Amino acid sequence: MNRTSDYYPKQGRVILHIDMNAFYCSVHEAVEPGLYKGKAIAVSGSVEQRRGIIVTSSYAARATGVRTGMHVNQALKLCPELILLRPDFDLYRQFSRAFMKICYSYSPLVEAISIDECFVDITGSKQFGTPIQIANDIQQRIKQELDLSCSIGVAPNKLLAKMASDMKKPNGLFILRRRDVPRVLWNKPCAELFGIGQKTAQKLERIGIRTIGQLAKADSALMTRYFGVNGAHLIASANGVDDSAVNPDQEQSKSIGNSTTLPYNVTDRAEVVRVMLNLSDSVGRRLRKQELVASTVQIAIRDPDMKTITRAVTLTEPTEQTDEIHHAACQLFDKHWKQGEPIRLLGISVSNLQPKKEMTIQLDLFNYEVQPKKEKLTEVMDALRDKFGENAVVTLGMIGDDPSTLLRNPKVRGTSLQMDHMKHQKLDEE
Numbered sequence: 478m479n480r481t482s483d484y485y486p487k488q489g490r491v492i493l494h495i496d497m498n499a500f501y502c503s504v505h506e507a508v509e510p511g512l513y514k515g516k517a518i519a520v521s522g523s524v525e526q527r528r529g530i531i532v533t534s535s536y537a538a539r540a541t542g543v544r545t546g547m548h549v550n551q552a553l554k555l556c557p558e559l560i561l562l563r564p565d566f567d568l569y570r571q572f573s574r575a576f577m578k579i580c581y582s583y584s585p586l587v588e589a590i591s592i593d594e595c596f597v598d599i600t601g602s603k604q605f606g607t608p609i610q611i612a613n614d615i616q617q618r619i620k621q622e623l624d625l626s627c628s629i630g631v632a633p634n635k636l637l638a639k640m641a642s643d644m645k646k647p648n649g650l651f652i653l654r655r656r657d658v659p660r661v662l663w664n665k666p667c668a669e670l671f672g673i674g675q676k677t678a679q680k681l682e683r684i685g686i687r688t689i690g691q692l693a694k695a696d697s698a699l700m701t702r703y704f705g706v707n708g709a710h711l712i713a714s715a716n717g718v719d720d721s722a723v724n725p726d727q728e729q730s731k732s733i734g735n736s737t738t739l740p741y742n743v744t745d746r747a748e749v750v751r752v753m754l755n756l757s758d759s760v761g762r763r764l765r766k767q768e769l770v771a772s773t774v775q776i777a778i779r780d781p782d783m784k785t786i787t788r789a790v791t792l793t794e795p796t797e798q799t800d801e802i803h804h805a806a807c808q809l810f811d812k813h814w815k816q817g818e819p820i821r822l823l824g825i826s827v828s829n830l831q832p833k834k835e836m837t838i839q840l841d842l843f844n845y846e847v848q849p850k851k852e853k854l855t856e857v858m859d860a861l862r863d864k865f866g867e868n869a870v871v872t873l874g875m876i877g878d879d880p881s882t883l884l885r886n887p888k889v890r891g892t893s894l895q896m897d898h899m900k901h902q903k904l905d906e907e
Contacts, residue, residue: 484607485600486633491608492723493597494630494638495580495615498647500593502535504572505562507624517541518560521549530738532564536647569593572623579618583611588723594642596635598723612650620648636719639671658717663690672714680704681711689715733771734826735759742781742819746811749820753806754799756825761799764827768834770795771827774805778814779822788813795831802827 485491497503501520506513517538521529531552534543541556553559573592580587583605586598597615605611612629619627626648630641633655640662641653653661662670668678670689684703686692693715700708713719735756743749753776764771775789788809796802806825814820 481603481607484609485603489633490598490600492632492635492638493599493608493612493615494632494635494642495576495595495597496628496630496642496646497576497593497619498626498628499533499535499539500572500625501533501564501569502538502562503625504569505565506535507572508568510624513560513562516560517543517556517558518562519543519552520564521561529740534559572625575623576619576625576627579615579622583615586723586725588725596638596723609650609652616648616650634717634719635721635723636671636714637717653717655717659690659693662715662717663688663693665689667692667715670714673711677704677711731830732826732828733760733763733767733769733830734775734824736777736822736824738822739820742821743823744817744819746816749810749823750807752823753810753825754803756823757803757806758799760825760827761797761802764797764830768832769830770797770833771802772829772831773827774802774809775826775828776806776809776813777822777824777826778810778820781819781821783821785822786813789828791829795829797833 502513502518505518505520506515513535515537517535517540519534519538520532529549531543531545531547531549533545534552538552538556538559541559543552543556543559549561569592573589577587577589577595580595580597584597584599584602586601588596590596599605599608599611602611605614608631612631616627616629619625628642628646628649629651630638630644631650631652632638632641637653637655637658641651642649644651644653644661666678666687667673667681667689668675670692673681680703681687681692684699686695692711695712695715697709697712700712702708704711737752737756739752743752771792772795773789773791775787777785777787779785790805790809792801792805802825
């Protein structure tokens with residue numbers, strides 16, 4: 478009779494990848510089953526104007542052809558009974574914490590990679606049963622306690638666990654061992670291999686490599702010639718090799734940013750400046766909450782044809798201040814965008830981050846008195862907003878009716894803000 482320990486490798490690891498199914502829509506179904514359970518629903522960025530994009534859709538909606546990234550008008554043509562919902566990221570974060578907490582009860586080695594998925598290293602979790610028993614338990618508890626479904630991949634490394642969780646959806650459980658890789662993965666296109674983007678897949682195709690199996694057997698010299706040091710990594714991945722560990726520590730952000738899709742084509746510079754002020758305000762707030770400063774400001778501009786440009790500038794001194802981020806962003810805009818050309822998306826991000834406590838700012842004769850007063854005023858304004866909400870203190874230039882104003886609303890803000898609730902925060906049982 479096999480003991481539980483017999484189901485664990487003497488060397489190596491057992492990794493789970495847990496992926497929540499249609500997470501945003503499923504959360505709405507769980508909270509209000511009478512309204513939404515089993516129905517064709519979709520979360521959209523702009524419900525009222527019908528000009529938005531489908532963020533995600535339920536499986537009932539997907540069955541009619543509704544897909545993420547589709548324009549709302551197109552989705553409604555495919556599915557006239559589609560129920561459109563505003564995103565509620567405050568609610569999604571609550572459910573994210575809850576399902577992560579269930580995972581933490583089986584192992585301290587949990588790596589959240591987005592609001593709705595994580596890796597769990599259960600190599601040292603034999604006391605809870607076999608790997609399959611643990612995966613089943615987690616799946617059942619998420620269903621019973623949260624009324625949500627998830628798919629789970631079980632594998633010896635993160636790469637294969639991620640691939641395995643995609644094999645059976647929704648509410649599936651799949652085991653993928655190294656020896657299974659040729660049979661299960663090699664006939665699939667390269668773009669389906671975790672870690673390979675569309676551009677890399679296209680580059681591989683240009684040199685005659687279309688399937689994961691062809692990549693696994695590719696000539697290493699050829700791969701090095703076209704992909705440099707990453708060539709060997711791509712071959713290893715195609716063979717199911719991945720030595721990266723599950724990292725439970727939330728690393729310092731490499732960049733912080735926000736973008737907003739506009740409900741119509743914007744051409745007026747004054748309107749651009751106001752949208753950028755709201756974006757800068759959100760980015761600055763997030764910097765200060767994480768006690769970071771940034772040395773680089775970058776803007777992103779997308780036109781109605783979906784062509785996007787990004788431009789960046791390195792500041793003379795690191796900053797956390799909204800006005801300095803905004804000033805740099807507006808200068809970049811004026812320098813790199815032709816006035817009057819239509820804009821559909823604007824974004825601002827900051828990078829080259831460092832902890833504020835490690836920063837030394839050189840104060841010159843002109844700002845040595847102003848800077849401390851400015852920082853004190855910012856602290857007071859932040860404290861008021863922490864207590865009374867993001868709209869408690871705003872400048873006249875931030876007021877408007879475009880989507881950038883919604884960044885101050887925790888219910889509807891998402892995208893790059895989704896994982897902020899996981900940073901610098903320990904779960905209850907830690």
